[in-house]
Amino acid sequence: MRIIALSGSLRARSYNTALAHTLADLAPEGCDVEVVTPAGIPVYDGDAETEQGVPDSVRQLKEQVAAADGLILVTPEYNQGVPGPFKNAIDWMSRPSSDIARVFGDRPVALCGASTGGFGTKSAQNAWLPTLRALKVRLYAGHSLFVSGAGTRFDAAGALVDDDMRKSATAFINGFCAFVRGV
Secondary structure (H helix, E strand, O other): OEEEEEEOOOOOOOHHHHHHHHHHHHOOOOOEEEEEOOOOOOOOOHHHHHHHOOOHHHHHHHHHHHHOOEEEEEOOOEOOEOOHHHHHHHHHHOOOHHHHHHHOOOOEEEEEEEOOOOOOOHHHHHHHHHHHHHOOOEEOOOOOOEEOOHHHHEOOOOOEOOHHHHHHHHHHHHHHHHHHHOO
8 A cells, every 4th residue: 555645844854744754653563654744836827828738747646646545634834834835735626626526536635734833733633624525535533643743753864752742643643544554
């Protein structure tokens, strides 16, 4: 089974990308997690799409997601909402609209995230719900994963060192992989 963990951060030392790598490391046997980011995806512009088509960076990400068995959105939270570059990537991936069913329709999707604040991306994860409903994904509602106080839970190399959070991350990825398998 192949899962894409799409980190919504462009930062080189992102806690969310570190969380995505943690999920890849903790994934159960038979569940491979590939970490990707929206790096290189331009701002959506309908005129540019009409004139030049879907950019190669978007096409590549769409194909990775379409070929995967499941998708994890590892979302940062900016001002209690979804980060612009992350939402932009998802918006591009829904273009042309005829691709929505192929890329997103009935695809198992999970939400998680890490934040230096006290609520661990709870607002951002909630803000994703209308978009995911519109894309008609099959949303995982098992174990939640909200990593708050990320600055104290990851070490300088990006390893999740908090034992309780590692247990939560393990339960999350095990639960999502079982959900994808249909268990």
